[in-house]
Amino acid sequence: xxxxxxxxxxxxxxxxxxxxxxxxxxxxxxxxxxxxxxxxxxxxxxxxxxxxxxxxxxxxxxxxxxxxxxxxxxxxxxxxxxxxxxxxxxxxxxxxxxxxxxxxxxxxxxxxxxxxxxxxxxxxxxxxxxxxxxxxxxxxxxxxxxxxxxxxxxxxxxxxxxxxxxxxxxxxxxxxxxxxxxxxxxxxxxxxxxxxxxxxxxxxxxxxxxxxxxxxxxxxxxxxxxxxxxxxxxxxxxxxxxxxxxxxxxxxxxxxxxxxxxxxxxxxxxxxxxxxxxxxxxxxxxxxxxxxxxxxxxxxxxxxxxxxxxxxxxxxxxxxxxxxxxxxxxxxxxxxxxxxxxxxxxxxxxxxxxxxxxxxxxxxxxxxxxxxxxxxxxxxxxxxxxxxxxxxxxxxxxxxxxxxxxxxxxxxxxxxxxxxxxxxxxxxxxxxxxxxxxxxxxxxxxxxxxxxxxxxxxxxxxxxxxxxxxxxxxxxxxxxxxxxxxxxxxxxxxxxxxxxxxxxxxxxxxxxxxxxxxxxxxxxxxxxxxxxxxxxxxxxxxxxxxxxxxxxxxxxxxxxxxxxxxxxxxxxxxxxxxxxxxxxxxxxxxxxxxxxxxxxxx
DNA sequence: CGCATTATGAGTTGCAGG
DNA sequence: CCTGCAACTCATAATGCG
Numbered sequence: 001x002x003x004x005x006x007x008x009x010x011x012x013x014x015x016x017x018x019x020x021x022x023x024x025x026x027x028x029x030x031x032x033x034x035x036x037x038x039x040x041x042x043x044x045x046x047x048x049x050x051x052x053x054x055x056x057x058x059x060x061x062x063x064x065x066x067x068x069x070x071x072x073x074x075x076x077x078x079x080x081x082x083x084x085x086x087x088x089x090x091x092x093x094x095x096x097x098x099x100x101x102x103x104x105x106x107x108x109x110x111x112x113x114x115x116x117x118x119x120x121x122x123x124x125x126x127x128x129x130x131x132x133x134x135x136x137x138x139x140x141x142x143x144x145x146x147x148x149x150x151x152x153x154x155x156x157x158x159x160x161x162x163x164x165x166x167x168x169x170x171x172x173x174x175x176x177x178x179x180x181x182x183x184x185x186x187x188x189x190x191x192x193x194x195x196x197x198x199x200x201x202x203x204x205x206x207x208x209x210x211x212x213x214x215x216x217x218x219x220x221x222x223x224x225x226x227x228x229x230x231x232x233x234x235x236x237x238x239x240x241x242x243x244x245x246x247x248x249x250x251x252x253x254x255x256x257x258x259x260x261x262x263x264x265x266x267x268x269x270x271x272x273x274x275x276x277x278x279x280x281x282x283x284x285x286x287x288x289x290x291x292x293x294x295x296x297x298x299x300x301x302x303x304x305x306x307x308x309x310x311x312x313x314x315x316x317x318x319x320x321x322x323x324x325x326x327x328x329x330x331x332x333x334x335x336x337x338x339x340x341x342x343x344x345x346x347x348x349x350x351x352x353x354x355x356x357x358x359x360x361x362x363x364x365x366x367x368x369x370x371x372x373x374x375x376x377x378x379x380x381x382x383x384x385x386x387x388x389x390x391x392x393x394x395x396x397x398x399x400x401x402x403x404x405x406x407x408x409x410x411x412x413x414x415x416x417x418x419x420x421x422x423x424x425x426x427x428x429x430x431x432x433x434x435x436x437x438x439x440x441x442x443x444x445x446x447x448x449x450x451x452x453x454x455x456x457x458x459x460x461x462x463x464x465x466x467x468x469x470x471x472x473x474x475x476x477x478x479x480x481x482x483x484x485x486x487x488x489x490x491x492x493x494x495x496x497x498x499x500x501x502x503x504x505x506x507x508x509x510x511x512x513x514x515x516x517x518x519x520x521x522x523x524x525x526x527x528x529x530x531x532x533x534x535x536x537x538x539x540x541x542x543x544x545x546x547x548x549x550x551x552x553x554x555x556x557x558x559x560x561x562x563x564x565x566x567x568x569x570x571x572x573x574x575x576x577x578x579x580x581x582x583x584x585x586x587x588x589x590x591x592x593x594x595x596x597x598x599x600x601x602x
Numbered sequence: 603c604g605c606a607t608t609a610t611g612a613g614t615t616g617c618a619g620g
Numbered sequence: 621c622c623t624g625c626a627a628c629t630c631a632t633a634a635t636g637c638g
Contacts, residue, residue: 254616288630290614321630370631374608405627442605452630482630556630564629567611 250296250308252289256322258309262336269331277304279328281595283588286556288563289322292572295562296324302585313455317341318348319365319428321455330465337460337492341430348428355411359397366408369565370451372419373407385415422446430456436483439515441508449509454485460493473498475547479532479555479584484513486554491520499547502528503535532583540590549595553588557581
């Protein structure tokens with residue numbers, strides 16, 4: 001107990017030797033590395049037809065049926081997309097469903113199914129992909145040529161069977177917007193959104209697409225101008241690689257330092273944010289970096305194609321945490337939290353040095369997760385080591401190291417390894433000691449909540465730019481708050497929290513945040529909600545009107561269907577919990593559009 | 603029922619070495 | 621170019637105990 005206390009508080013007096021620190025950051029800082037690995041080039045959805053097994057197809061079909069689509073439509077959409085890419089299948093289904101609201105349409109689709117390779121469907125898919133690319137035939141070039149879908153809507157109108165959704169679509173189509181664009185706008189803004197907001201959205205989307213095109217041209221031009229032979233060769237290599245994969249995916253930077261870490265000289269990073277998406281309000285989204293393939297492409301696509309910032313928290317603390325962040329915050333003049341936390345295992349756990357074998361060369365711990373090693377395992381390790389006086393043979397060393405890395409074990413005695421204690425995790429993650437302790441919270445729950453949390457120093461570094469912008473404090477909308485990593489980060493930065501609206505499913509987590517809020521003598525107001533579903537447009541309007549808008553929207557949506565440690569249900573972004581990402585998108589868009597309309601009417 | 607304990611791989615990436 | 625290997629990962633479900 002005393003040991004824990006000592007190690008926990010030790011990190012406050014900054015007495016570790018600075019050589020180590022320089023060494024650590026030297027390695028990252030010296031490797032001059034162009035951070036721009038993200039390609040702004042168009043992403044074209046070519047459904048990857050690789051995962052073909054009857055089983056997976058069945059799974060796919062039942063998945064979409066579970067989402068409320070008709071079976072006939074689902075199998076049709078899967079065929080259209082080659083059966084692989086759930087993303088493009090979903091897109092197709094969404095477009096179908098907006099066109100298929102009336103039973104008449106469904107009949108037409110099913111009776112015409114022998115035209116299954118029909119022009120209608122092929123065109124639909126082609127046009128959908130055109131939306132994502134900067135293709136030559138821009139939709140705006142020919143706004144008044146009436147599309148097939150537009151015709152359908154018109155015929156529906158004349159037959160008098162037009163749903164409210166279709167009515168809006170038709171209105172937009174009559175205004176000269178493409179039906180596909182209109183339906184995408186409705187999907188993203190929600191079906192109840194007014195026509196004026198929808199037109200705003202579409203215009204913004206068109207604008208950002210245009211700018212993306214220009215940026216791409218710009219990049220191409222630059223490449224041609226400075227193209228040394230070496231660059232050309234590299235580019236060619238990349239192109240070939242791209243053709244093999246037939247799809248450009250977001251790649252993780254190496255080293256994983258995002259747009260910069262505190263020890264680095266600020267580097268010029270050209271990062272593009274569409275004009276219409278620049279803050280305020282600012283937003284900050286987080287999730288695991290090592291998600292299944294394509295997940296970050298989708299996330300980025302729904303968050304205005306903004307380039308994710310991938311950062312490993314090992315550059316901010318003594319343990320690794322590889323995460324991706326998408327935000328529209330400025331990235332100049334960031335500063336770290338003070339005091340700088342311990343950056344190596346040795347600094348974080350001084351007392352463990354006595355027991356640390358020389359052949360365990362770890363300097364950083366691995367990622368903190370939600371489950372810890374069993375006592376049986378640490379016992380197996382001890383009995384394996386006790387047979388030897390000096391260093392064990394290499395095979396035993398290898399075994400012990402494998403397990404220690406896998407379970408993030410530290411040395412706590414002679415031949416004794418142990419998993420981290422909850423309070424040690426709190427320290428490593430940048431939370432105050434005992435943040436998750438007491439108040440009826442079980443130890444198991446502490447591990448779970450901590451494993452799901454932000455690394456505070458990392459997040460605070462990104463949010464630090466808000467301090468000068470909001471000297472009087474901010475209104476915060478915190479989605480999937482967990483144990484309040486965002487709130488703690490802002491508080492530790494000295495940014496006053498005026499009003500915090502926090503949405504968190506777990507009661508124990510809400511209790512933790514509430515108790516932290518009271519202990520830190522906050523003068524603002526904390527409002528919490530149980531479920532993101534409760535936070536609908538009406539509620540948001542009411543909140544925005546009473547607190548005069550949000551300045552920042554923070555959220556890390558559930559990762560459990562994305563995380564590598566999940567052996568059971570790593571289902572990707574469409575998984576049961578991780579699909580709540582789309583709730584983040586919904587709420588973000590809703591807040592933005594409400595605040596736009598309030599600003600206009602002022 | 604709450605809580606603690608335990609066992610349960612795959613997917614992806616990077617890298618060294620042909 | 622390819623191939624094998626090492627490394628790493630915000631977890632779930634079943635079970636037992638009080």
